[in-house]
Amino acid sequence: MAKVLTPRNEDFPRWYQDVVAKAELAENGPVKGQQVIRPTGFALWERMVSEMDDRIKDTGTENASFPLLIPQSYMQREAEHVEGFAPELWTVTHAGGKQLEEPVVVRPTSETVIGEYMAKWVQSYRDLPLLLNQWCNVMRYELRTRLFLRSSEFLWQEGHTAHATYEDAHAFTLRILHEVYADFMENVLALPVLTGLKTAAERFAGALNTFACEAMMRDGKALQMGTSHELGQNFAKAFDIQYLGSDGKQHHCWTTSWGTSTRMVGGLIMGHGDDSGLRVPPRLAPVQAYVMTVKAGDGVGEAAAALHAGLRDAGVRSRLDDRTDVPFGRRAVDAELKGYPVRIEVGPRDLAEGKAVLVRRVDGSKTPVGLDSVTEAVTQALEADQQALYDEALRFRSDNTTDVGTLAEAVEAAGTGFARLAWSECGLEGEAKAAEQGVTVRCLQRADGTVPDSDQEPDLVAVLARAY
Amino acid sequence: MAKVLTPRNEDFPRWYQDVVAKAELAENGPVKGQQVIRPTGFALWERMVSEMDDRIKDTGTENASFPLLIPQSYMQREAEHVEGFAPELWTVTHAGGKQLEEPVVVRPTSETVIGEYMAKWVQSYRDLPLLLNQWCNVMRYELRTRLFLRSSEFLWQEGHTAHATYEDAHAFTLRILHEVYADFMENVLALPVLTGLKTAAERFAGALNTFACEAMMRDGKALQMGTSHELGQNFAKAFDIQYLGSDGKQHHCWTTSWGTSTRMVGGLIMGHGDDSGLRVPPRLAPVQAYVMTVKAGDGVGEAAAALHAGLRDAGVRSRLDDRTDVPFGRRAVDAELKGYPVRIEVGPRDLAEGKAVLVRRVDGSKTPVGLDSVTEAVTQALEADQQALYDEALRFRSDNTTDVGTLAEAVEAAGTGFARLAWSECGLEGEAKAAEQGVTVRCLQRADGTVPDSDQEPDLVAVLARAY
Numbered sequence: 001m002a003k004v005l006t007p008r009n010e011d012f013p014r015w016y017q018d019v020v021a022k023a024e025l026a027e028n029g030p031v032k033g034q035q036v037i038r039p040t041g042f043a044l045w046e047r048m049v050s051e052m053d054d055r056i057k058d059t060g061t062e063n064a065s066f067p068l069l070i071p072q073s074y075m076q077r078e079a080e081h082v083e084g085f086a087p088e089l090w091t092v093t094h095a096g097g098k099q100l101e102e103p104v105v106v107r108p109t110s111e112t113v114i115g116e117y118m119a120k121w122v123q124s125y126r127d128l129p130l131l132l133n134q135w136c137n138v139m140r141y142e143l144r145t146r147l148f149l150r151s152s153e154f155l156w157q158e159g160h161t162a163h164a165t166y167e168d169a170h171a172f173t174l175r176i177l178h179e180v181y182a183d184f185m186e187n188v189l190a191l192p193v194l195t196g197l198k199t200a201a202e203r204f205a206g207a208l209n210t211f212a213c214e215a216m217m218r219d220g221k222a223l224q225m226g227t228s229h230e231l232g233q234n235f236a237k238a239f240d241i242q243y244l245g246s247d248g249k250q251h252h253c254w255t256t257s258w259g260t261s262t263r264m265v266g267g268l269i270m271g272h273g274d275d276s277g278l279r280v281p282p283r284l285a286p287v288q289a290y291v292m293t294v295k296a297g298d299g300v301g302e303a304a305a306a307l308h309a310g311l312r313d314a315g316v317r318s319r320l321d322d323r324t325d326v327p328f329g330r331r332a333v334d335a336e337l338k339g340y341p342v343r344i345e346v347g348p349r350d351l352a353e354g355k356a357v358l359v360r361r362v363d364g365s366k367t368p369v370g371l372d373s374v375t376e377a378v379t380q381a382l383e384a385d386q387q388a389l390y391d392e393a394l395r396f397r398s399d400n401t402t403d404v405g406t407l408a409e410a411v412e413a414a415g416t417g418f419a420r421l422a423w424s425e426c427g428l429e430g431e432a433k434a435a436e437q438g439v440t441v442r443c444l445q446r447a448d449g450t451v452p453d454s455d456q457e458p459d460l461v462a463v464l465a466r467a468y
Numbered sequence: 469m470a471k472v473l474t475p476r477n478e479d480f481p482r483w484y485q486d487v488v489a490k491a492e493l494a495e496n497g498p499v500k501g502q503q504v505i506r507p508t509g510f511a512l513w514e515r516m517v518s519e520m521d522d523r524i525k526d527t528g529t530e531n532a533s534f535p536l537l538i539p540q541s542y543m544q545r546e547a548e549h550v551e552g553f554a555p556e557l558w559t560v561t562h563a564g565g566k567q568l569e570e571p572v573v574v575r576p577t578s579e580t581v582i583g584e585y586m587a588k589w590v591q592s593y594r595d596l597p598l599l600l601n602q603w604c605n606v607m608r609y610e611l612r613t614r615l616f617l618r619s620s621e622f623l624w625q626e627g628h629t630a631h632a633t634y635e636d637a638h639a640f641t642l643r644i645l646h647e648v649y650a651d652f653m654e655n656v657l658a659l660p661v662l663t664g665l666k667t668a669a670e671r672f673a674g675a676l677n678t679f680a681c682e683a684m685m686r687d688g689k690a691l692q693m694g695t696s697h698e699l700g701q702n703f704a705k706a707f708d709i710q711y712l713g714s715d716g717k718q719h720h721c722w723t724t725s726w727g728t729s730t731r732m733v734g735g736l737i738m739g740h741g742d743d744s745g746l747r748v749p750p751r752l753a754p755v756q757a758y759v760m761t762v763k764a765g766d767g768v769g770e771a772a773a774a775l776h777a778g779l780r781d782a783g784v785r786s787r788l789d790d791r792t793d794v795p796f797g798r799r800a801v802d803a804e805l806k807g808y809p810v811r812i813e814v815g816p817r818d819l820a821e822g823k824a825v826l827v828r829r830v831d832g833s834k835t836p837v838g839l840d841s842v843t844e845a846v847t848q849a850l851e852a853d854q855q856a857l858y859d860e861a862l863r864f865r866s867d868n869t870t871d872v873g874t875l876a877e878a879v880e881a882a883g884t885g886f887a888r889l890a891w892s893e894c895g896l897e898g899e900a901k902a903a904e905q906g907v908t909v910r911c912l913q914r915a916d917g918t919v920p921d922s923d924q925e926p927d928l929v930a931v932l933a934r935a936y
Contacts, residue, residue, distance in 0.1 A: 027585070027588075029534070029535035029537075029581070030535070030538070030539050030542065030581060030584060031535060031537045031538070031539060031572050034535035034536070034537060035533075035535065036532070036533070036534055036535065036585055037532055037533040038532055039530035039531065039532050039600070042530075042531050042532045042533055043530070043531070045533075046531060062507035062510075062511070063507065063510050063511070063514060064504070064505055064506055064507050064510045065503075065504070065505040065510055065513075065623060066497070066504055067497035067498070067499060067502035067503065067504065067621055068502070068536075068574075068605055068607065068621050069497075069499045069502060069558075069607075069621070070498070070499070071498050071499060074498065086565075087564060087565060088564065089563070089564070089565075090537075090560050090562070090563045091560065091561065091562040091563065092558055092559065092560050092561075092574065093559065093560075093561045093562065094558070094559040094561065095557070095558045095559065095609045095620075096555060096556065096557075096609035096611075097554075097555060097557075104499050106536075106560065106574075113497070113498060116498060117495070117504055120495075126793070126794075132507070136605070137536055137604070137605065139536065139537075141563045141564035143564075152563075153535055153536050153537070155533060325594070
């Protein structure tokens, strides 16, 4: 049988493109850099939204909706912010057949417009913290785009909060990083992530500090999966977000912002995929169990339907495929491409023995299972395979992470994975030098792997890698 | 106590604005006609999305995501479509600091771009029906805007489907109208809706037939709550959506589209609100039960927390308000404004008697309830009040609907409600005449109130009204 996908180790970027196309996840849109997310891809994003949204709400954050279009003048109020985003803006100049008085930009992110409203809504310390989030689309002009990973339009959530004190804002920034982002990525996406601090060069435009989650893809490159920013009082001063303190005086707030996007779908593909396609971790999977008839035969359709119903009753997200007009081989290949965690194959021969075959996507293993035990076997497999995917990814990252002593060694090691180098051996100069060779500092960590409060802490370790 | 809101019968539009502002539902955005939906308003929309999305998925429709920006040339391919939408378009001319080669428009609706992709995805009759939906933002330039009801940007779902035959497309258009839209509006929003056919003058630009759900607001005006369009083969021909039939020949598909939007939040406010604010039907309500401490006192906080926990355990969406630093009166007024279906007030005096007070928003009734019976009493009240709101709205519509014999009578009756007039007595000419006086044909129905297949059926009844 001809290979459906270019093998990963032959040409990883081509393999990625193949998976996105053949698993029917997404396509390019008609306007440069835009994307069409197809139902199979969108279902992955919907599950991400659902899991993330629960965690976001657990922090007390509420969802809201702010406008798509932002006056150009808003963007200009925070000096670093406009400098960072100006080259990426899409501009609307006409509406209703007439030229607008002031050009407006399609939001690349919403700190400015949300800052304007926070200033109205926050009056006293009793209004704090103000914890907002929105799920929406944003646009950033990009010269080189890649589906899910870098596109002119993408879907994301952006959280924006205002706090009374530095300490409260700082703690909330880290709470989002750990309890929302890293927790979701590790426990649902089954992707181990490094959490750390960005260097000044990689910081969000207008932030004091940017914290990030970084995952290793199967080509050893890093993918930034999410960021959480301490904005200090920069935006509060630019937008006059003030509160009356219990001391009777006016104070500027401390604000934060934090985001994750459809980019995580790219991370899912490159973090777990293999030469047969996607492997979706069970807790995320929109379809956890795929019940297939192998071919028509006495009682096959009925048995498959009964297994499907039993799985649904047990709370498993099951889908039934009883199409007999499409060859089984083609359907099985498609199920592998789409990465359904387990398949239950129901054919006349096994059925005659009172059995069906359980196929696990994680390792391709096939096990005949008595019809009465299918639900239990599936439930156990889903639980075990969630862990197996995480363990495999963690082992891969560990095998491809090297402690090095010099910048040259770091650049060398970043050819195949992550390099850990004392930040004092790298510094801003070393960082710039590495960047010339396509290697960046993904984050700074303490020696024990925890997240530093600032880049002024002593004895920090820089993690260097090539990155998406 | 000063009135928080302008009374409805004094100035209905002003009352509406007051509710939107005082219940903290939404505000104007910085760019003309855009809106900021605040957490209390957005939570209503989130619940609508959740209930609607379940119903949409039950029809076999899958969610996807198509781009925000559409090439101008796409819009021009279907003649009536571009004519209808051209005056409303927002145009992007620059990106990344440069002028674009072809201007692109912000989607006002996505028939064109989705048509382009359907043409790629549909090959054979086996690929049909193709059932897609997306939840997204769209923009239409509007001169006069009103929060939720008419805004330049709004959030909506737009369904787009392709079918092999006229019959299948027709049946699906009506299935969405009845099983998704009317079912949601009547059973969740508790708003009775008329379902019917739009006249040629009110039809979607490019459609064969537009079907709609129309609700009566408390000022007797109509609000179009949702539409479902039969697009015939117009878009299939413009975008070349063809399939290979089982007869071995190529055929153009029959397509449909259908949408509902954040406008429904406006319908909820004007369909159920009273002089104290919103009244949210229990099945929709993000907060069904609002447990409040009246004032500090022995065991009050603990009792309120226990009642809240008990309600949550019973599956009631409960919120606890134990703020003792905000006066009870202010909190109670706020709870009324926001329309929480029931409040449970816990104060020292009632508590001493082992009771709390159950306040029902639907009629303002206050009943002391033994602490052990609160959960049961709340559950019963929620069930009953869902029905009570529906019954009240139905009675109001019935009281304000008049069967008339002439166009003049219809225009007169439309001053206070709906007028039912034989379509043969109205016709296109009468419709144009009524429109000059601000009265429109909301829909055509059969005499028994059911939905006609086309405006060529005999003995149709026109429902005329003033409308939002």
